[in-house]
Amino acid sequence: MPIKPSELILNPDGSIYHLNLKPQDIGNIIIFVGDQDRVSQVTKHFDSIDFETQKREFKTQTGLFKGKRITVISTGIGTDNIDIVLNELDALVNIDFGTRTVKKKLKTLDIIRIGTTGAIQNDIPLDSFLISTHALDLVGMLHAYHIETISNSSLEDTFIAHTNWDKNRARPIVIEGSNTLIDKFKSAQTYQGLTATASGFYGPQGRTLRLPISNRSLNKNMESFSFDNTRITNLEMETSGIYGLAKLFGHRAISLNAIIANRPNGTFSSNPKATVEKLITYTLERI
Ligand SMILES: O=P(O)(O)O[C@H]1O[C@H](CO)[C@@H](O)[C@H]1O
Numbered sequence: 001m002p003i004k005p006s007e008l009i010l011n012p013d014g015s016i017y018h019l020n021l022k023p024q025d026i027g028n029i030i031i032f033v034g035d036q037d038r039v040s041q042v043t044k045h046f047d048s049i050d051f052e053t054q055k056r057e058f059k060t061q062t063g064l065f066k067g068k069r070i071t072v073i074s075t076g077i078g079t080d081n082i083d084i085v086l087n088e089l090d091a092l093v094n095i096d097f098g099t100r101t102v103k104k105k106l107k108t109l110d111i112i113r114i115g116t117t118g119a120i121q122n123d124i125p126l127d128s129f130l131i132s133t134h135a136l137d138l139v140g141m142l143h144a145y146h147i148e149t150i151s152n153s154s155l156e157d158t159f160i161a162h163t164n165w166d167k168n169r170a171r172p173i174v175i176e177g178s179n180t181l182i183d184k185f186k187s188a189q190t191y192q193g194l195t196a197t198a199s200g201f202y203g204p205q206g207r208t209l210r211l212p213i214s215n216r217s218l219n220k221n222m223e224s225f226s227f228d229n230t231r232i233t234n235l236e237m238e239t240s241g242i243y244g245l246a247k248l249f250g251h252r253a254i255s256l257n258a259i260i261a262n263r264p265n266g267t268f269s270s271n272p273k274a275t276v277e278k279l280i281t282y283t284l285e286r287i
């Protein structure tokens with residue numbers, strides 16, 4: 001049965017609804033950045049750029065870097081955007097837009113996030129790099145899908161008990177990144193750990209400007225949590241969506257993060273852009 005026009009939405013030029021992309025516009029290696037200005041910060045290192053487009057916060061450039069065709073896409077902020085980007089990217093490679101049916105031979109993409117994040121451990125310094133071995137979803141978007149095969153219930157149950165997790169909030173989900181990609185990108189320069197993905201930047205990450213938050217001990221309890229020698233290292237807003245949907249679709253994903261805030265120390269990088277620039281170079285050198 002063809003997928004209905006209300007579900008697989010194509011623009012008049014045949015591109016997919018939000019990303020404005022056609023199947024030929026993307027490579028097999030996809031770099032995600034949050035900020036649309038970060039797209040050209042990555043592609044300025046490319047040997048050539050053969051395609052670019054933008055719709056809303058989703059800016060895309062595709063080009064050649066050392067003989068590899070790589071696509072860089074800005075995802076904007078949050079896992080709700082990741083739901084759009086991952087579903088549309090997968091459709092671009094695994095659904096035939098002519099017949100509106102799923103292809104027999106499925107393609108696997110390599111998805112690499114280059115993002116910014118706040119450390120929740122006081123020994124992880126500002127301007128360092130961190131690879132997420134796992135993501136801890138505190139958002140809930142992934143509950144729309146069948147997550148049973150990708151979640152880690154014993155780790156999740158231990159986290160729920162340790163943090164006295166509010167039953168009115170979505171059940172946390174822990175998802176692994178791609179070990180192949182983690183082995184490729186890790187080095188003595190990178191910290192590793194469990195990345196908590198929050199549903200917002202302020203209250204959901206324990207920040208208080210004027211509004212009091214409902215659980216003031218959550219960050220402290222996350223800081224002291226450990227399971228099988230794995231600790232929660234940092235907070236950001238996309239990695240769990242990427243790890244969860246990539247695993248469900250059969251793609252490989254890794255999240256590399258520049259530490260621009262240290263929450264227990266109360267500090268923020270004096271030059272986040274320079275740190276992101278270094279992380280971009282680090283990533284491209286290993287791609
Ligand atoms: O710098 P990016 O990749 O956007 O990542 C982080 O920065 C944003 C918040 O300032 C959130 O998207 C968070 O995940």
Ligand SMILES: O=c1cc[nH]c(=O)[nH]1
Nearest residue numbers: 116117118236237261
């Ligand atoms: O503290 C931080 C820093 C960057 N991005 C986040 O989501 N949180």
